[in-house]
Amino acid sequence: MASRIELNPMVEMGEEQIESLYGRAALSPAGPITAGSWGSWQLRYTAGSYGIDENGTLLVAWRFASDWGRPQTSDSAAPNYMSARTDSRSCQVAPRWDPKGYIRPWRACLAIDIFDGALLPGETIIITYGDRSGGSIGTRAQTFVEKAFCFRTLIDAQGSGQYVTLPSSPRAEVVAGEAERLVAIVPSEAEIGREFDLVVKTEDGWGNPATSYAGTIVLEEKSGSISNLPDRYSFQPNDRGVRRIGNCTVYRPGIFTIRARSLDGALAGESNPLRALSTPGSHGPFWADLHGQSGETVGTNSVRDYFAFARDYSALDVSGHQANDFQITAQVWEEIQEAANVANEPGRFVAFVGYEWSGTTAGGGDRNVYFLGDRGELLRSSHAQISELADLATDRYPVSDLHEALAGRKDVFIIPHVGGRPSDLANHSAALEPLVEVYSSWGEFEWMLRESIERGYHVGVVAGSDGHKGRPGSSFPGAGAFGVYGGLTCILASELTRSAIGEALMARRCYATSGQRIIVRASCERRPIGSQFNLDRPPVFEIEIVGTDELEQIELWRDNELLHRWPPVQERRPDQLRLSWKGARVRGRARMARWDGALAIVGGRILAVEGYAFDSPVEGVEDWDAKRVSWRSITTGDTDGIIVTLEAQGDTILAVETPLVSTEISWSELGQGSKRIAAGGLDLELRIERRPMGLKERHFSASFRPADCPPGEQAYWIRVLQGDGAKAWTSPWYVTH
Numbered sequence: 001m002a003s004r005i006e007l008n009p010m011v012e013m014g015e016e017q018i019e020s021l022y023g024r025a026a027l028s029p030a031g032p033i034t035a036g037s038w039g040s041w042q043l044r045y046t047a048g049s050y051g052i053d054e055n056g057t058l059l060v061a062w063r064f065a066s067d068w069g070r071p072q073t074s075d076s077a078a079p080n081y082m083s084a085r086t087d088s089r090s091c092q093v094a095p096r097w098d099p100k101g102y103i104r105p106w107r108a109c110l111a112i113d114i115f116d117g118a119l120l121p122g123e124t125i126i127i128t129y130g131d132r133s134g135g136s137i138g139t140r141a142q143t144f145v146e147k148a149f150c151f152r153t154l155i156d157a158q159g160s161g162q163y164v165t166l167p168s169s170p171r172a173e174v175v176a177g178e179a180e181r182l183v184a185i186v187p188s189e190a191e192i193g194r195e196f197d198l199v200v201k202t203e204d205g206w207g208n209p210a211t212s213y214a215g216t217i218v219l220e221e222k223s224g225s226i227s228n229l230p231d232r233y234s235f236q237p238n239d240r241g242v243r244r245i246g247n248c249t250v251y252r253p254g255i256f257t258i259r260a261r262s263l264d265g266a267l268a269g270e271s272n273p274l275r276a277l278s279t280p281g282s283h284g285p286f287w288a289d290l291h292g293q294s295g296e297t298v299g300t301n302s303v304r305d306y307f308a309f310a311r312d313y314s315a316l317d318v319s320g321h322q323a324n325d326f327q328i329t330a331q332v333w334e335e336i337q338e339a340a341n342v343a344n345e346p347g348r349f350v351a352f353v354g355y356e357w358s359g360t361t362a363g364g365g366d367r368n369v370y371f372l373g374d375r376g377e378l379l380r381s382s383h384a385q386i387s388e389l390a391d392l393a394t395d396r397y398p399v400s401d402l403h404e405a406l407a408g409r410k411d412v413f414i415i416p417h418v419g420g421r422p423s424d425l426a427n428h429s430a431a432l433e434p435l436v437e438v439y440s441s442w443g444e445f446e447w448m449l450r451e452s453i454e455r456g457y458h459v460g461v462v463a464g465s466d467g468h469k470g471r472p473g474s475s476f477p478g479a480g481a482f483g484v485y486g487g488l489t490c491i492l493a494s495e496l497t498r499s500a501i502g503e504a505l506m507a508r509r510c511y512a513t514s515g516q517r518i519i520v521r522a523s524c525e526r527r528p529i530g531s532q533f534n535l536d537r538p539p540v541f542e543i544e545i546v547g548t549d550e551l552e553q554i555e556l557w558r559d560n561e562l563l564h565r566w567p568p569v570q571e572r573r574p575d576q577l578r579l580s581w582k583g584a585r586v587r588g589r590a591r592m593a594r595w596d597g598a599l600a601i602v603g604g605r606i607l608a609v610e611g612y613a614f615d616s617p618v619e620g621v622e623d624w625d626a627k628r629v630s631w632r633s634i635t636t637g638d639t640d641g642i643i644v645t646l647e648a649q650g651d652t653i654l655a656v657e658t659p660l661v662s663t664e665i666s667w668s669e670l671g672q673g674s675k676r677i678a679a680g681g682l683d684l685e686l687r688i689e690r691r692p693m694g695l696k697e698r699h700f701s702a703s704f705r706p707a708d709c710p711p712g713e714q715a716y717w718i719r720v721l722q723g724d725g726a727k728a729w730t731s732p733w734y735v736t737h
Helices: 015-022 303-313 330-343 399-406 446-454 498-506
Strands: 004-008 011-014 024-028 041-046 057-062 082-086 092-098 108-115 124-129 146-150 152-156 171-175 181-185 189-191 195-203 216-220 232-234 242-250 254-256 259-262 268-270 274-277 284-289 318-320 350-357 367-371 412-416 435-440 460-463 488-493 510-513 519-524 532-534 541-546 551-558 561-566 572-584 597-602 605-612 620-624 628-632 639-647 653-657 662-666 674-678 682-692 699-704 713-722 727-730 733-736
Touching: 011 015, 082 092, 108 124, 181 259, 195 216, 242 303, 303 318, 303 330, 330 350, 350 498, 367 399, 399 412, 412 498, 435 446, 435 510, 435 727, 460 510, 460 727, 488 498, 519 713, 519 727, 541 551, 541 713, 551 699, 561 699, 597 639, 605 620, 605 628, 628 639, 653 682, 662 674, 662 682
Parallel strands: 181 268, 189 274, 284 318, 318 350, 412 435, 435 460, 532 733
Antiparallel strands: 004 011, 024 041, 041 124, 057 108, 057 152, 082 124, 092 108, 146 171, 181 195, 195 242, 216 232, 216 259, 254 274, 259 268, 284 488, 350 367, 367 412, 460 488, 488 510, 510 727, 519 541, 541 699, 551 561, 551 713, 572 639, 572 682, 597 628, 597 653, 605 639, 620 628, 653 662, 674 682, 713 727, 713 733
């Protein structure tokens, strides 16, 4: 049965009638399209019997999440050049790009305006994305996979501003490229003698599952302490790029990693660390991405695909699906709840029922709402994109109304976060909001924790992806609005059930990372992360960190002042420079700061250059020679940079130029320290330093007692920095002296 599209409240038409009147669209080549590939695609529109009148418009809209190359019409030799032409002799066409041209989630639009006449029935408009006729490389396709990427084609035939969607709007599958990475995932903790699973997966250059990979890999653990680990495995077609290998057992205490490499030597990877214990503690580590969306609202693919990806491909223990409330119809809410309940399997995988309360910043800003049961009450911030108004009375706005409606309940909790609408922390419920989100694909938001501490709140920290690309737990930024790889939360819970995970989160017994499975085991006076208690002496901290790379610095903070760091003094490389930059423009959606720049050396010579903490293939070192290095980079609160090996004397000059700050300094002035230059915005900063040598190992442990304990309550928390730029933050201990 043909679907029906409502043109206005009075008229409904079938697909055939719509296309007879408004026209058809087709794409060539029709697909599949390799994610992130450069190419040229033509969209051909043939007018229906209405034609398109003078001042009418043809729109081709993409979903908000898409990072397809932004069309431009000014330079035919440059990437992403787009052209539009018509065979009409009765009108002209003019293309323009409008990033807010239509209704969410179909925001980004290519608009073709009709002028100097009308487009007549049967006449065509041909749009060429990535027109190569003038020397352009083409256009870069969306960097993430999608079952049915849609070029949503809409017609305003009468020039009235009212658009009709063509049922024939072209769709094409976006598929992964060839494997470029091997990734191995193991539990962060395992009991000696108990079986655990190893997940091995392949990724293309943009982080998509390389589903066509059919190679053979070799697996090894150098100490020989893990039994039932196969020597090798050959990927099969039904693996689709990921294989779960069960029945592995570790038989002695220690910290272990498993290395994977392809038999042909083209791919290699190392697992996250596994900590083997003879007697596990009462609270085991479970990894979570609590925040993301699917195609039912502003994301990609279905909510069922979303939970399956989190569990099977990202090897997560816990996931939440947080759709924007103002897009959730009653039917979609039922689908979300059902999908979460089907995916939820105590002991194996926890899927929370939840949604994102998406009020404007003036009304409190974004909040994620989670329920511990099978169902939840959808209390929207608004019905902004919902035409069904039967339940309009259930809306709760501003956020204080939401807090009031949920007050006293023990089966729900809320996490403020920063995405499109930053949470206003002046609005806070101590009973319902035990946590804040300090990291996601949108960027780094440590200010959420710092401001909460200044306000006297008792909150812990989480990180997630807020991913819109259907890849919870493995959320790469791609080439669009997202700035960094998505974060992860490690939850220290008694068991893998909704109630136990919820209890741990509400007790703040968790820590956040920038996406790496860094092990943080720490206590304050033998109390776990997130505890609140009284003490009449300086507290004793026991800290153990196991990184996924060499550890650079471990910091203990008291409120918002650095209390102690390890190592106390950084040794520095005499022959290497680290140049880094960080921060965001603002707290809101326009936070992205562009740092494209160059370093010039006068009186010295560059020997080698490597990137530091770049987040995607569109960033990184562009070019370098003995005297100069250039790069492309954006930051959204995070840090990027370069590491330069050089020959330098005391009078060697380092000249840095970026759009935000430029400076010069001599090698001798730099000495053994660093130079920092503030650039405004939200912690925007350029830093020049001789490269820190860090702790020179991945495993760190220490016992520490501060020299003093000021009266009153203090929040103590730990921040971990790795040599590769990865970070971890613990929830604070709240200690009253």
